[in-house]
C-alpha cells in the first residue's frame with residue numbers, strides 16, 4: 364500500500380498529520396510530505412482514516 368496526494372487539491376491543513384503523524388508532515392513551506400515507500404501493516408488503519416478524513420479528498424491509495 365502506497366499513498367499519493369493530488370497537490371492541486373491539498374490545502375495543507377494538516378488533518379492527515381493528525382491521523383498519522385508518522386506518515387504525513389508539513390515542511391517549512393507548508394507543503395505536505397508523505398513518508399516514502401510502502402505503508403507498514405501497523406499503520407494502515409491510521410492511513411486509511413487519513414485518506415477518508417482529508418476534507419479535500421486529496422489523498423489516494425496509489426497501490
Ligand code: SF4
Nearest residue numbers: 373374376377379417
Ligand atoms: S488532510 Fe488533505 S488537504 Fe489536509 S494536508 Fe492532508 S492531504 Fe492536504
